[in-house]
Amino acid sequence: MTIASSSPPSRLPLGGAEGARTKPRTDRSRAGENRGDGRLAAVFIAPALLGFLVFLLWPTLRGIYLSFTRYNLLTPPEWVGLDNYVRMVNDPIFWDSLKVTVEYVLINIGVQTVAALAIAVLLQRLTQSALLRGIVLTPYLMANVVAGIVWLWILDTQLGIGNEIISGLGFDRIPFLADDTWAIPTIALINVWRHVGYTALLLFAGLQAIPNDMYEAAKVDGASEWRMFWRITMPLLRPVLAVVLIMTVIGSFQVFDTVAVTTLGGPANATNVLQYYIYGAAFGRFQFGYASAMSVALLVVLSAITFVQYRLTRAGQTDLG
């Protein structure tokens, strides 16, 4: 869930268009005075290119290659064709883990998007306070590990203040992270707590692009805030919302840290999210080939979801004239 890993692939078309638009002008103004800076460019690009080839392109290709091998780190990889994939399709724990991950993503993204939208609109329509924006962002400064441990404590069944309040109100204590029906929603909400502020700020930035006159005009016509939200804010925010949604969904599918410090995949595999299962296969059982195959599966799922989302939300187009 880093900015790097959650950066939207949807920037691709945006960036592509940008490049295409500016290029002709660039060439014309440059042509007279400067015929290329090949040598200098080579120096400037070299470190980044090295990093790209060695730590991004090569591992991607190697990850795909390893998924067709049996590999335990100690002996060289041994080509086994589609064995890992056959095994994956027949592995009930894999399917269960995929199901758990999807459940997590649906709750996490559903709650987070609605909450972030609400916060962003409040920050725009109610107050423009930079202090409030700073406060909303603070949980994002914590590591997932920190957020996980803090909420593990707050929600502790016996001693946690959360359960103290619940029992003080006359309800039964809830074993949030120890119960198989509660665990996934709880982890999903912990991560909402950490990420919602950052998401809200991204949406807030999108809201800033909506001309204020539109709200002024609507107000003169007697429109309510509720109506303005549905008729002005939502339609005009759509492209930004779509991009944010795509990048948060990708981040959400990669959940690992919170599970690793709270439930360790339990109780009884109830929170065995895909990334946790992959980690266990690689570093617990040294099945790097099988782990790689599951990573490829995740990659394919993510690409498909991104493509569908991109199409459905028309993320590349704007309605703002």
Place this chain on the structure above:
Amino acid sequence: MADLAAVATTTTVRPTRRRPSFGRIMAWAVMAAIVLITLLPFYWILRTALSTNTALAAHPGDPLPVDLTAGGFERALGLQSTKEAIAQGGAGGGLKFWRYLINSVIVSTLITVCQIFFSAMAAYAFARLRWRGRDKMFGLFLAGLMVPAIFTLLPNFVLIKQLGLVDTLLGISLPTMFMTPFAVFFLRQFFMNVPREVEEAALLDGAGKIRIFFRVMLPMASTPVLTLGVLTYITAWNDYFWPLMVSYSDSSRVLTVALAIFRAQTPQTGYDWSGLMAATLIAALPMVVLFGIFARRIVSSISFTGIK
């Protein structure tokens, strides 16, 4: 960017000086609730860290620290003897958060400084230098955005192991030290928007391209570089999965990994919540301070990072 926020404030607040409606009061109530949910856990960390474990068990709902002590912090920093630690409900295992703190600082600094500098160089070459294959190469970098970082972790671990860099700080830093497609893309966008006249004026003065990059472009990009830098630092500091794979011993252990280990060392009597919260605070505080210093410039330019 900071000015942008100021402008926005003056233009939007203007017409809302009426009797507060029911809806507005409700909206403020919701905002207040959000602030509470956001900030209360931080208070609870502090309150727990300053309490003793025995008192915590006796008074779980007390809003103030119970049986005020610095024992939790001493335990987290490894200042207590094993016997003392066990007596106070700790695990007694040696934890040297000073060491981990320094490791985290080294790793995050190395990643941030190198990544931003190299990415800025590449971004400048993509935005303002003319060379053959530029657009094709940029397309390739952009395609890198499509690969979730997590996919490269396993193969990168294999590579780091083959390089003999497992359990070193360099091994943790290396994969993100040279670039991320996002950083290159983000800075290129900025450089492309710098008016060409600025660069041409410097060229007429006889400055070379290298000089222009260091003396004109980089200083102009100070706000985006700062924003990207702080976000990169926070991301590197908070990363858990990759350091977990690469580091095995104290020599390369960073705070997040140490925290998870601390959490896993459950003493006989139950969790050492006091020590755990103290450790959590030590791990989280530096980022709060860092953010506090630059908050004014960053909060308003996150827009820039996210979407534009």
